[in-house]
């Protein structure tokens with residue numbers, strides 16, 4: 001593994017342990033802000049799980065030679081390229097929560113049933129929040145694919161290893177590693193972590209880049225808009241595909257330091273392509289339409305993303321907003 005080794009790269013390490021966002025204006029709201037949001041939040045009835053859509057229950061073909069990507073839901077994607085099957089932030093549970101009886105409930109079924117997954121070679125985890133690191137899904141994956149390689153940001157490997165996984169690699173921002181024919185790097189993100197109130201920011205959060213079979217993609221994880229997108233593209237790009245979060249952004253006064261809006265997702269796509277103006281990069285929307293975590297209506301993010309895309313004068317075919325279970329060929 002190639003370890004990043006410079007002072008700037010270490011400024012996200014909190015003195016005394018844990019992690020922080022290193023950029024100006026990236027401080028999170030504390031407990032008072034959280035309470036204010038909780039108290040002022042408009043009360044909406046919990047949405048009921050949606051009926052299965054026609055695309056749900058897709059069965060990815062394990063033998064296709066064309067590189068492809070399938071949206072399973074939220075930030076869970078299946079990337080198939082170079083003979084590898086790669087999952088991002090896998091969650092098949094009904095709730096993104098520490099307990100099965102409460103917490104944000106799934107409003108769309110997984111686009112691919114767990115039992116319909118092909119052999120998985122690599123899983124990329126962006127951080128430890130419940131909608132990205134789901135204990136039950138992790139355990140099911142380890143039981144079914146014991147040989148799989150897990151890639152995590154700093155502080156999460158123990159969670160995976162203690163459940164029986166053998167090949168777990170923990171990376172810091174800017175670290176790079178190889179698996180099979182792929183090169184994979186861990187990249188900065190502006191977010192936070194913690195599964196309980198008492199361990200906030202004890203583990204790192206990140207995005208991932210994957211270069212495989214002549215194809216290059218960026219998976220942003222959960223992030224706000226931050227100043228490093230252009231550097232990420234210079235170091236690990238240019239990218240053919242950027243998976244960017246478009247949901248969980250309202251109210252802005254509270255979410256801005258941790259989640260980008262659809263408009264900001266388009267701005268980060270522009271930053272990712274700034275180094276190579278002629279290179280076309282497709283944006284694929286993640287983190288919406290699956291769990292309702294914040295205050296915006298569930299169908300708002302795609303509409304806002306399309307409007308921002310048009311305003312930015314970007315080629316209409318290069319904004320991908322999938323339905324659950326949808327697959328497209330990468331070329």
Ligand code: ZN
Pocket residue numbers: 127129191192222
């Ligand atoms: Zn998160």
Ligand code: ZN
Pocket residue numbers: 129131132222287
């Ligand atoms: Zn999230």
